[in-house]
Amino acid sequence: MKIHACDYTDFRELNQAVGESADETVVIDRCVGQRYIGCGISGKEIQITGTPGNALGAYLDGGTIRLKGNAQDATGDTMNDGKILIDGNSGDAAGYAMRGGKIFIRGDAGYRAGIHMKAYEDKIPVLVIGGKAGSFLGEYQAGGVIIVLGLGAEKTPVGNFCGTGMHGGKIFIRCKRLPHDLPPQVKARRASAEDLSSIEGILSEFCKEFSVSKKELENEHFYLLTPDSANPYKQLYVTN
Amino acid sequence: MINYLYPDYEIVRDPSKCIACRVCERQCANEAHSFDEEAGCMVADSSRCVNCHRCVSLCPTRALKIVKSDHTFKQNANWTGDRITEIYKQASTGGVLLSSMGNPNAFPIYFDKILINASQVTNPSIDPLREPMETKTFLGKKTGEIRRDEKGRILPYTEPQIELSVPIMFSAMSYGSISYNAHESLARAAQELGILYNTGEGGLHEDFRQYGANTIVQVASGRFGVYKDYLEAGAAIEIKMGQGAKPGIGGHLPGTKIVGDISKTRMIPEGSDAISPAPHHDIYSIEDLRQLVFSLKEASEYKKPVIVKIAAVHNVAAIASGVARSGADIIAIDGFRGGTGAAPTRIRDNVGIPIELALASVDSRLREEGIRDNVSIVVGGSIRSSADVVKAIALGADAVYIATAALLSLGCHLCRSCQSGKCNWGIATQRPELVKRLNPDIGSQRLVNLVTAWKHEIMEMMGGMGINSIEALKGNRLMLRGIGLNEKELEILGIKHAGE
Ligand code: SF4
Ligand code: SF4
Numbered sequence: 001m002k003i004h005a006c007d008y009t010d011f012r013e014l015n016q017a018v019g020e021s022a023d024e025t026v027v028i029d030r031c032v033g034q035r036y037i038g039c040g041i042s043g044k045e046i047q048i049t050g051t052p053g054n055a056l057g058a059y060l061d062g063g064t065i066r067l068k069g070n071a072q073d074a075t076g077d078t079m080n081d082g083k084i085l086i087d088g089n090s091g092d093a094a095g096y097a098m099r100g101g102k103i104f105i106r107g108d109a110g111y112r113a114g115i116h117m118k119a120y121e122d123k124i125p126v127l128v129i130g131g132k133a134g135s136f137l138g139e140y141q142a143g144g145v146i147i148v149l150g151l152g153a154e155k156t157p158v159g160n161f162c163g164t165g166m167h168g169g170k171i172f173i174r175c176k177r178l179p180h181d182l183p184p185q186v187k188a189r190r191a192s193a194e195d196l197s198s199i200e201g202i203l204s205e206f207c208k209e210f211s212v213s214k215k216e217l218e219n220e221h222f223y224l225l226t227p228d229s230a231n232p233y234k235q236l237y238v239t240n
Numbered sequence: 241m242i243n244y245l246y247p248d249y250e251i252v253r254d255p256s257k258c259i260a261c262r263v264c265e266r267q268c269a270n271e272a273h274s275f276d277e278e279a280g281c282m283v284a285d286s287s288r289c290v291n292c293h294r295c296v297s298l299c300p301t302r303a304l305k306i307v308k309s310d311h312t313f314k315q316n317a318n319w320t321g322d323r324i325t326e327i328y329k330q331a332s333t334g335g336v337l338l339s340s341m342g343n344p345n346a347f348p349i350y351f352d353k354i355l356i357n358a359s360q361v362t363n364p365s366i367d368p369l370r371e372p373m374e375t376k377t378f379l380g381k382k383t384g385e386i387r388r389d390e391k392g393r394i395l396p397y398t399e400p401q402i403e404l405s406v407p408i409m410f411s412a413m414s415y416g417s418i419s420y421n422a423h424e425s426l427a428r429a430a431q432e433l434g435i436l437y438n439t440g441e442g443g444l445h446e447d448f449r450q451y452g453a454n455t456i457v458q459v460a461s462g463r464f465g466v467y468k469d470y471l472e473a474g475a476a477i478e479i480k481m482g483q484g485a486k487p488g489i490g491g492h493l494p495g496t497k498i499v500g501d502i503s504k505t506r507m508i509p510e511g512s513d514a515i516s517p518a519p520h521h522d523i524y525s526i527e528d529l530r531q532l533v534f535s536l537k538e539a540s541e542y543k544k545p546v547i548v549k550i551a552a553v554h555n556v557a558a559i560a561s562g563v564a565r566s567g568a569d570i571i572a573i574d575g576f577r578g579g580t581g582a583a584p585t586r587i588r589d590n591v592g593i594p595i596e597l598a599l600a601s602v603d604s605r606l607r608e609e610g611i612r613d614n615v616s617i618v619v620g621g622s623i624r625s626s627a628d629v630v631k632a633i634a635l636g637a638d639a640v641y642i643a644t645a646a647l648l649s650l651g652c653h654l655c656r657s658c659q660s661g662k663c664n665w666g667i668a669t670q671r672p673e674l675v676k677r678l679n680p681d682i683g684s685q686r687l688v689n690l691v692t693a694w695k696h697e698i699m700e701m702m703g704g705m706g707i708n709s710i711e712a713l714k715g716n717r718l719m720l721r722g723i724g725l726n727e728k729e730l731e732i733l734g735i736k737h738a739g740e
Contacts, residue, residue, distance in 0.1 A: 238335030
């Protein structure tokens with residue numbers, strides 16, 4: 001099914017059309033900022049060109065969303081499963097509280113990417129950012145894997161306050177120098193061969209999806225950030 | 241350093257009654273009682289006692305009582321014993337003081353300074369036992385919009401609503417902060433009563449999906465246990481922006497409590513802290529709130545009302561006005577006396593405002609702006625009796641939330657030690673041997689009893705006023721008079737003084 005997004009100025013009608021389509025693949029072209037596309041769906045492939053609005057693929061529960069263009073804020077908010085591929089940049093709060101599935105962003109991500117990311121049983125969410133990430137990357141991260149590749153970036157490809165409140169999961173950053181303001185509870189080290197082999201599959205998938213040469217990734221080393229405790233608040237209180 | 245603090249409460253045992261059956265010893269999770277083999281009698285360590293009355297209630301010979309200690313610092317109206325002890329605690333640990341349940345301090349209780357009207361002579365009162373009396377209410381947008389088909393016929397259309405047999409709901413308490421059996425009691429009682437209970441931010445246990453029609457599922461900043469099926473499982477979705485006991489402060493369930501089923505229901509690994517920071521880091525404006533409201537509506541296909549819960553704070557009227565324009569169907573306002581499983585003492589005791597004032601000012605503001613029908617208003621934060629319910633509704637609420645009252649009917653004795661996880665009444669604990677003390681058959685029955693009794697009382701008060709429908713009481717502030725209130729207070733409450 002093919003939908004011309006311009007025919008629907010209202011996001012509600014557009015999303016209803018997507019929801020009602022029996023086709024497994026739905027193509028939306030000339031998207032002009034309609035919000036909540038693919039919200040809570042599963043089992044479909046949605047191909048989008050143009051610029052979808054906020055909360056693309058929020059609560060996504062399976063299936064794939066492919067976007068040729070830039071995404072706005074809150075992509076994949078609280079997503080549970082499935083895959084969101086953005087061949088462009090993303091706005092703020094991509095992957096907020098995601099618990100499963102994958103978000104691949106070819107270009108840059110805005111502020112607060114991957115914050116509150118979790119993991120649960122066999123679900124390990126993955127967020128890969130091809131370019132740079134804004135400030136507060138992985139804030140309150142409780143699980144999952146965030147990878148920032150910094151392709152085309154000259155400096156360390158993350159903003160300020162990376163990993164603030166992080167208490168689980170991993171952040172890989174491909175860079176020469178670590179961010180200068182890592183919080184004290186975050187441990188950073190050069191990723192070992194073993195660490196890298198754990199994300200090998202993800203990187204190959206990313207490279208394949210966006211035709212990035214994997215060789216290019218190898219010319220720079222990765223740092224791995226992990227929290228030193230799953231219980232950052234333990235010592236804070238006294239019973240009154 | 242010397243750290244001994246004389247306990248606030250003392251365990252008093254009448255040796256002439258005690259038969260050393262050791263029930264108190266087994267019942268006290270704080271291990272305050274023990275049997276002294278040498279002396280052949282029971283002994284008590286009052287410093288361990290939290291004053292929960294479990295032992296007192298279960299002692300077969302009524303040999304126990306707990307009394308307030310008469311041990312005292314030198315009397316000082318400024319440096320009270322509490323302030324002094326708190327300093328000692330902080331000086332020895334460096335910790336933030338942590339408390340539970342609602343603000344216990346002596347702030348004014350406006351409900352107790354408001355009196356209800358009754359009819360005499362001219363407008364006859366109604367006998368609820370003999371005449372029909374409606375306590376049913378619907379929560380949701382009351383849209384004035386009329387939709388017609390192409391032939392001009394009116395199409396029946398309402399925004400999604402919650403139907404309540406009586407305007408009372410059980411407010412948010414998460415599985416994790418309270419026990420499985422407490423949740424089961426609430427869920428079953430809600431079903432039997434035709435009202436709703438609220439999952440809190442801890443997700444929904446699989447076993448309780450069957451009570452979906454009577455469930456409000458909550459979405460907080462940490463988004464624990466939130467996924468598509470969860471959003472569809474309940475009758476309404478609540479976004480938690482704030483909580484009366486700790487406005488501006490987030491929730492934090494320590495990793496030690498994230499075990500077994502709790503980790504499953506919250507969908508996070510065992511042992512990991514569950515952190516829900518105060519702000520949703522994707523909400524910095526009413527526009528952003530609107531985005532979350534609509535993403536939840538989209539995910540649940542516009543079938544469920546969305547509630548936005550905020551704490552009663554200084555600018556509550558302006559905030560509520562924004563919320564009413566965000567697309568939310570219901571605003572829940574939580575007053576500063578609202579309970580909590582754990583909150584920093586300073587926040588609990590000093591932040592926020594009384595629900596009575598917040599409610600009155602929100603209702604007035606929304607009316608002034610002509611947007612009162614955009615939303616229903618639900619208030620909580622220490623509704624203690626049916627009279628409080630009647631007063632809240634006359635001040636402008638559509639319904640109330642109760643939590644502390646509900647826990648009290650489950651056996652809570654307000655010992656305010658929920659944060660310890662050792663609740664002897666099986667409520668604020670996850671220890672299996674304690675949880676099983678709360679029997680959900682009995683618990684749910686007691687909740688049903690409480691709400692049924694309140695319902696009768698509400699009908700009697702309504703009948704007395706000559707009102708036979710809860711809808712006619714809503715916002716009917718002429719039915720209220722203040723007593724001992726100053727002009728500013730009366731102005732905010734929008735009521736006259738008694739005698740006027
Ligand atoms: S904590 Fe409760 S059960 Fe234990 S001694 Fe005190 S009142 Fe009795
Ligand atoms: S729930 Fe339990 S621990 Fe909390 S105040 Fe009530 S009796 Fe005490």
